[in-house]
Amino acid sequence: MKRTVEQLRVLLGAEPKKPAPEDISPRAKEIHAAKKLKKRDFDAMEAQVAAHRRKKKWKKRRWATLIIVNLLFVLSYQVDVQLVEGSLSGSRFLGFHLIDLNSALQLMLAHKRIIVNLLIGTATVGLVYFLVGGRTFCSWVCPYHLLAEWAEKLHLHLAAKKLVKDHPLHRGLRVVLWATFGVLAYATGYTVYETISPTGIVSRALIYGPGLAMLWVLALLAFEVLYTRRAWCRYLCPVGLTYGVVGTFSPVKITYDLTKCFHEQDCRKVCLVPHVLDHVVKGRATAERVDVGPDCTRCGLCVDTCPSGALTFKVTGLTRNTK
Amino acid sequence: MSDAPAAGPAPAPVKPAANDPRAQEARRRFLKAAAVGAGVVGVALSGAIPVLRGTTVRLRPPGALDEHDFLAACIKCGQCIQVCPVNALKPADLFDGFGVGVPYIEPRTQACDFACDVGQCILACPTGALVYHRPEDDPPRPGTEVPSPPVLLAKRSDPEPTLNFTQRMGLATLARPEACLSVQGRGVKGSARGEHFRGKHRYVEVDRWTPQPVREHEYELERCDLCVRECPIESAISIEDRPGPGGATVKMPVVHEACVGCGTCEMVCPAEPAAIVVEARAPWKDGAS
Numbered sequence: 001m002k003r004t005v006e007q008l009r010v011l012l013g014a015e016p017k018k019p020a021p022e023d024i025s026p027r028a029k030e031i032h033a034a035k036k037l038k039k040r041d042f043d044a045m046e047a048q049v050a051a052h053r054r055k056k057k058w059k060k061r062r063w064a065t066l067i068i069v070n071l072l073f074v075l076s077y078q079v080d081v082q083l084v085e086g087s088l089s090g091s092r093f094l095g096f097h098l099i100d101l102n103s104a105l106q107l108m109l110a111h112k113r114i115i116v117n118l119l120i121g122t123a124t125v126g127l128v129y130f131l132v133g134g135r136t137f138c139s140w141v142c143p144y145h146l147l148a149e150w151a152e153k154l155h156l157h158l159a160a161k162k163l164v165k166d167h168p169l170h171r172g173l174r175v176v177l178w179a180t181f182g183v184l185a186y187a188t189g190y191t192v193y194e195t196i197s198p199t200g201i202v203s204r205a206l207i208y209g210p211g212l213a214m215l216w217v218l219a220l221l222a223f224e225v226l227y228t229r230r231a232w233c234r235y236l237c238p239v240g241l242t243y244g245v246v247g248t249f250s251p252v253k254i255t256y257d258l259t260k261c262f263h264e265q266d267c268r269k270v271c272l273v274p275h276v277l278d279h280v281v282k283g284r285a286t287a288e289r290v291d292v293g294p295d296c297t298r299c300g301l302c303v304d305t306c307p308s309g310a311l312t313f314k315v316t317g318l319t320r321n322t323k
Numbered sequence: 324m325s326d327a328p329a330a331g332p333a334p335a336p337v338k339p340a341a342n343d344p345r346a347q348e349a350r351r352r353f354l355k356a357a358a359v360g361a362g363v364v365g366v367a368l369s370g371a372i373p374v375l376r377g378t379t380v381r382l383r384p385p386g387a388l389d390e391h392d393f394l395a396a397c398i399k400c401g402q403c404i405q406v407c408p409v410n411a412l413k414p415a416d417l418f419d420g421f422g423v424g425v426p427y428i429e430p431r432t433q434a435c436d437f438a439c440d441v442g443q444c445i446l447a448c449p450t451g452a453l454v455y456h457r458p459e460d461d462p463p464r465p466g467t468e469v470p471s472p473p474v475l476l477a478k479r480s481d482p483e484p485t486l487n488f489t490q491r492m493g494l495a496t497l498a499r500p501e502a503c504l505s506v507q508g509r510g511v512k513g514s515a516r517g518e519h520f521r522g523k524h525r526y527v528e529v530d531r532w533t534p535q536p537v538r539e540h541e542y543e544l545e546r547c548d549l550c551v552r553e554c555p556i557e558s559a560i561s562i563e564d565r566p567g568p569g570g571a572t573v574k575m576p577v578v579h580e581a582c583v584g585c586g587t588c589e590m591v592c593p594a595e596p597a598a599i600v601v602e603a604r605a606p607w608k609d610g611a612s
Binding site for chain 2: 076077085086087088089090091092097099100103104107110111113115117118121167168169170171172173176177180181184188189190191192193194195196200201204207208211212213215216228231235236
């Protein structure tokens with residue numbers, strides 16, 4: 001429970017705290033102590049890390065899922081397949097209402113009137129993302145995420161050549177924006193956030209054809225390439241926070257095995273939200289197994305990257321978690 | 324806020340945080356975040372400009388709530404756009420501000436001719452932004468209700484010939500009577516809008532169910548009456564004798580209270596630009612037209 005509270009604190013923008021010695025379980029302390037490596041072991045570990053070829057298993061699955069989901073929306077309209085009619089903010093899947101949680105929130109605050117179909121669609125999507133992991137929406141469905149991944153690649157390429165530099169922002173910003181847009185929706189009676197939502201704009205652009213609103217999305221991507229790495233998804237997007245909260249107690253999580261970890265921190269270099277992996281820093285894990293917190297988008301990049309198999313997907317109730 | 328060194332002997336031990344690189348980095352992150360956050364909120368709020376100035380008055384789909392409520396209640400998903408058989412609805416773009424992604428109709432390009440028979444867009448709307456019947460505590464503005472449910476000519480012989488709503492989208496107006504072919508006593512030969520026009524219309528006598536391209540429908544008329552002929556609603560418009568310039572009597576299209584503002588007359592009007600146009604969201608005023 002203490003860990004969940006700490007993870008929620010991090011979700012809301014606080015920096016991860018170094019755990020106090022009394023919060024670290026005896027078993028974890030034992031493992032930490034046993035990890036004082038001799039030079040020979042250290043060299044062997046370094047060699048394994050160097051030799052490890054980053055897998056692309058989860059990235060491929062995820063990109064395929066994201067593209068197929070968005071393609072289903074496009075084909076449903078353009079070729080009249082009628083499988084998922086609508087766009088990401090609201091649709092019918094084989095007739096079942098689906099409503100994006102953050103759009104629904106904006107709408108309810110602005111319009112102050114909730115009809116049954118809206119409620120059904122919101123509840124359905126809420127349940128689905130509770131089950132599959134909350135911010136799973138971000139990395140497995142949101143089309144802006146894919147564009148941002150490409151922009152990130154470019155950013156890292158340019159950063160390696162010292163042409164650009166990452167300028168991190170304070171992560172509390174996202175909560176402030178979430179609250180600001182909530183208050184604005186309620187006070188003005190307009191869904192102010194939807195005006196700039198890259199999720200909505202890109203989804204509609206794919207389905208109904210791009211418009212000038214895509215210029216805003218391009219500006220965001222340019223900002224991410226030139227100034228702040230993954231600015232939108234990491235520090236700004238209120239949609240991510242909404243889904244993050246929904247997935248707090250989700251059964252689908254990335255889980256961390258302290259015994260297997262080399263602490264070389266390659267996972268944190270590829271992670272969209274490295275603050276959720278604070279416990280991979282040597283001496284910080286509070287238990288032998290730690291489930292990664294709710295800000296995690298379950299993208300699987302860390303799983304693909306980990307040279308020692310310390311990070312894996314886990315479905316509570318399905319995956320055996322005995323050790 | 325770096326404190327300037329106080330004048331005087333032996334500078335007192337300054338606050339350790341001030342020069343701590345980590346504290347400085349934290350402060351930088353905070354300031355950058357404040358600037359970026361203000362920028363994002365600013366861009367979002369700029370969406371108020373077109374809405375408050377009201378420069379473009381959009382014709383909304385049938386059953387739309389009043390404009391402010393409509394923008395709030397619409398979730399910008401486009402399900403209404405997808406079900407329209409004539410593709411009359413389009414999502415608004417950047418310059419509609421808060422209205423981005425909200426559906427509208429450009430009747431001159433493609434009117435809503437109720438080829439769907441029922442208002443499919445209303446059925447598709449998941450949030451109650453398009454409704455058959457306004458909520459009790461949110462009645463239509465005065466003059467935006469038609470006196471009785473509009474009878475759809477295409478299903479006049481059906482057991483239920485009406486459209487199940489009474490709120491008009493707008494009101495047709497003969498904005499340029501001098502350009503009206505009927506007023507001029509002129510006829511129509513060939514298609515209404517020329518061979519490049521891409522709009523569709525349901526010509527019931529050609530096909531009860533499938534809308535046809537307007538450009539393929541040819542006329543041979545002594546006197547133009549397309550606005551009356553193609554109007555999908557019963558008793559919404561007729562051609563009447565009216566005194567014209569110089570005392571002569573002219574045949575003029577006259578809009579009646581049954582008009583729902585679908586824009587079909589504006590779409591098929593052969594004059595360029597159209598002599599008859601729909602005023603979006605305009606109420607009926609007694610004695611108008």
